[in-house]
Amino acid sequence: MPKCTINGKEIEVKEGTSIIQAMTENGQRIAHYCWHPGLSVAGVCRLCMVEIEGNPRVQIACNTMVTEGMKINNTSEKVKEAVKWGLDFHLINHPLDCPICDQAGECGLQDQYMEYGIYDSEMAERKVKKHKVVSLGDRIVLDSERCILCSRCVRFTDEVTGTKELGIFNRGDRSEIGTFEDRPLNNKYSINTVDICPVGALTSKDFRFKQRVWYLKDGDTICTGCSTGCNTKVYFNREGIFRIKPRFNKEVNGYWMCDEGRDLYKVFNRENRQIKALKKLGHSFEEMLPGAAAKDIFKNLSTSLQGASLVVTGQLSNEDLQKAFSFFTGALNSKQIYHWKNNPESWSDFDGLLLRGDKNPNTKGVEKCFEEFQIQTRFEDLEAALEQSQISTLVVMVPENIFAYPDLSAKLKHFGKAKNLILLSSSLVSLEDVRGGAHCWVVPMKTTIEKSGSFINHNGLTQFFKKVTTLVSEALTVDQALTLMGGGEVTVEMPHSSSETRFLVDYNHRSDQVKAEAYKKNEFSFKRGTL
Amino acid sequence: MSVVQKTGPSSKWYLPGIVVGLGITIRHLFQNLMNPKKMPTINYPEEKYEYGPRFKGNHVLTVKKDGSLRCTACMLCATNCPAQCITIVASEHNDPTVEKFPINYEIDMLRCVFCGFCEEACPVDAIRMGPEWQTPGLNGSQFNYDIERLAYRSNLKGGVLSIVDDDERHKSGI
Numbered sequence: 001m002p003k004c005t006i007n008g009k010e011i012e013v014k015e016g017t018s019i020i021q022a023m024t025e026n027g028q029r030i031a032h033y034c035w036h037p038g039l040s041v042a043g044v045c046r047l048c049m050v051e052i053e054g055n056p057r058v059q060i061a062c063n064t065m066v067t068e069g070m071k072i073n074n075t076s077e078k079v080k081e082a083v084k085w086g087l088d089f090h091l092i093n094h095p096l097d098c099p100i101c102d103q104a105g106e107c108g109l110q111d112q113y114m115e116y117g118i119y120d121s122e123m124a125e126r127k128v129k130k131h132k133v134v135s136l137g138d139r140i141v142l143d144s145e146r147c148i149l150c151s152r153c154v155r156f157t158d159e160v161t162g163t164k165e166l167g168i169f170n171r172g173d174r175s176e177i178g179t180f181e182d183r184p185l186n187n188k189y190s191i192n193t194v195d196i197c198p199v200g201a202l203t204s205k206d207f208r209f210k211q212r213v214w215y216l217k218d219g220d221t222i223c224t225g226c227s228t229g230c231n232t233k234v235y236f237n238r239e240g241i242f243r244i245k246p247r248f249n250k251e252v253n254g255y256w257m258c259d260e261g262r263d264l265y266k267v268f269n270r271e272n273r274q275i276k277a278l279k280k281l282g283h284s285f286e287e288m289l290p291g292a293a294a295k296d297i298f299k300n301l302s303t304s305l306q307g308a309s310l311v312v313t314g315q316l317s318n319e320d321l322q323k324a325f326s327f328f329t330g331a332l333n334s335k336q337i338y339h340w341k342n343n344p345e346s347w348s349d350f351d352g353l354l355l356r357g358d359k360n361p362n363t364k365g366v367e368k369c370f371e372e373f374q375i376q377t378r379f380e381d382l383e384a385a386l387e388q389s390q391i392s393t394l395v396v397m398v399p400e401n402i403f404a405y406p407d408l409s410a411k412l413k414h415f416g417k418a419k420n421l422i423l424l425s426s427s428l429v430s431l432e433d434v435r436g437g438a439h440c441w442v443v444p445m446k447t448t449i450e451k452s453g454s455f456i457n458h459n460g461l462t463q464f465f466k467k468v469t470t471l472v473s474e475a476l477t478v479d480q481a482l483t484l485m486g487g488g489e490v491t492v493e494m495p496h497s498s499s500e501t502r503f504l505v506d507y508n509h510r511s512d513q514v515k516a517e518a519y520k521k522n523e524f525s526f527k528r529g530t531l
Numbered sequence: 532m533s534v535v536q537k538t539g540p541s542s543k544w545y546l547p548g549i550v551v552g553l554g555i556t557i558r559h560l561f562q563n564l565m566n567p568k569k570m571p572t573i574n575y576p577e578e579k580y581e582y583g584p585r586f587k588g589n590h591v592l593t594v595k596k597d598g599s600l601r602c603t604a605c606m607l608c609a610t611n612c613p614a615q616c617i618t619i620v621a622s623e624h625n626d627p628t629v630e631k632f633p634i635n636y637e638i639d640m641l642r643c644v645f646c647g648f649c650e651e652a653c654p655v656d657a658i659r660m661g662p663e664w665q666t667p668g669l670n671g672s673q674f675n676y677d678i679e680r681l682a683y684r685s686n687l688k689g690g691v692l693s694i695v696d697d698d699e700r701h702k703s704g705i
Contacts, residue, residue: 210621215610
């Protein structure tokens with residue numbers, strides 16, 4: 001365990017740690033472009049310069065290992081000068097594209113320029129023109145002029161995915177990133193290259209020009225795309241969710257996530273969500289508020305809800321499952337709970353990196369719940385019973401990730417053979433799918449990013465997530481919906497409100513607030529009308 | 532703020548004050564009658580006052596030589612706007628040299644405080660504050676100016692040319 005001193009602070013690191021690793025792990029700032037903790041060392045950007053005592057020249061921190069007693073400094077004038085001129089070389093051919101560049105706001109060049117640069121360029125020559133707006137594949141657009149040739153994306157396709165689509169072509173200032181003929185960048189992890197690009201050379205077609213990044217807030221959550229359970233960050237503002245990026249978790253996903261998971265923001269946004277509740281008695285549809293619909297179910301079906309059947313999927317969190325199972329086995333006295341599995345034959349598929357065949361985040365959690373409540377049912381039995389019209393009331397927790405259930409609409413039509421069908425759905429249910437049955441209610445539900453809970457991934461690891469934002473405020477959680485369906489009441493607690501002042505919205509109240517009597521009397525008045 | 536309230540016998544004699552005031556009014560009346568050209572009043576709306584060139588009136592979106600919008604939809608004006616009255620929807624342009632352009636650009640004139648921060652923020656001289664300020668409307672929606680009104684309204688005669696030209700910039704090697 002060598003000890004070293006970085007900027008006057010003594011730290012102890014593991015054998016074989018590079019200086020840049022030691023610095024980032026200990027919260028020190030250092031300029032870098034080509035180094036990425038998940039990739040190999042290239043040492044091409046020459047920006048992570050540090051001064052090592054006893055060494056006459058500055059050295060790169062990414063390819064120098066820490067040795068015993070090393071004294072490292074990256075705040076001296078010598079280092080700043082080196083970084084400044086390194087940056088000038090990077091910016092020689094860099095276009096002034098910031099206004100139309102999607103990376104502006106989270107760009108490495110902008111950051112380093114504000115910290116080390118701020119000069120007028122010393123170059124008298126013209127900038128080299130290269131290809132702009134090149135489509136590299138289905139999801140990626142390349143702008144060669146903006147590229148600083150850090151080779152992070154090339155190393156990503158070489159080392160992480162192993163598909164080797166990208167390469168650096170030509171020499172000198174004409175070098176460019178590019179793909180080989182007939183081999184576009186279409187692997188399942190391609191948008192990771194956009195994430196790791198320190199400049200705006202690679203941009204995602206899906207997110208391109210949708211929003212400026214400084215309008216977006218971010219929140220941590222867990223991907224619901226498959227049973228891997230990647231840790232993710234969602235970027236949102238009041239108009240909705242715009243993109244999803246991976247969050248580092250060494251045990252689950254490392255630094256990466258797949259493109260399929262990034263598309264999932266579409267199922268959370270309002271245009272694909274059930275916003276109004278639907279009620280169908282006979283052949284007439286009626287729109288309602290979600291809470292009113294849940295109460296209406298209790299009013300119409302209070303007795304026939306007893307012994308109702310429930311269909312759950314692996315898209316629900318453990319907390320929701322617990323609530324649903326205890327409600328059905330307790331209040332409704334029913335053990336007819338069925339696990340709806342989509343394509344279980346491909347559940348064991350794994351592509352070697354992250355993607356798994358089981359497209360549900362919480363299959364393990366569902367299995368655990370079935371064990372805990374000692375329920376042994378087969379989904380095929382339910383389908384057979386539906387065929388013979390033996391089911392009177394059926395409650396279906398419709399999966400929120402509809403991409404993973406391609407046969408959703410056919411299944412919903414099949415469920416419509418029950419006498420009373422209740423769909424608890426966050427995704428938009430088309431009227432065609434529920435037209436067949438006798439009575440039907442569709443209640444809008446909240447999605448994963450609008451509630452807190454936990455998932456158990458394929459490995460048995462329980463991961464907790466917190467509510468990020470609210471997109472459909474009137475939608476119900478499973479807890480609220482089942483409480484209302486069981487005849488209970490849902491109260492919304494105001495923060496800081498006590499029982500006496502329930503009707504006064506006083507959550508702006510401060511304990512040290514000045515009372516009205518304590519204000520000084522206004523003695524500042526004129527006498528008017530006297531001569 | 533302190534208020535001086537006079538409470539002497541002198542404050543009760545208001546008639547001399549009225550006489551002095553009327554005197555000033557009558558003096559101006561005769562001055563204007565004798566020399567009507569120096570009269571500061573103008574006959575609005577037949578006559579209009581010429582404001583200085585730096586007057587900040589209604590916005591103008593400038594155009595390129597081919598008549599298309601100069602705006603690149605970088606949203607710096609919308610970011611800088613203290614009243615948050617600018618709404619821009621950006622889109623991909625067919626021409627790769629243009630790349631990004633606004634398909635919708637709206638300014639809510641009733642929200643605008645005419646501070647001029649948008650033209651200060653603009654990197655390509657795409658938005659300017661023009662000389663107009665007399666803009667009536669019958670309802671609120673008529674104060675929501677769109678591209679058609681901001682760039683191509685009839686009194687601009689086909690649009691105001693921007694000083695930033697892409698061709699010249701490319702030729703000079705920027």
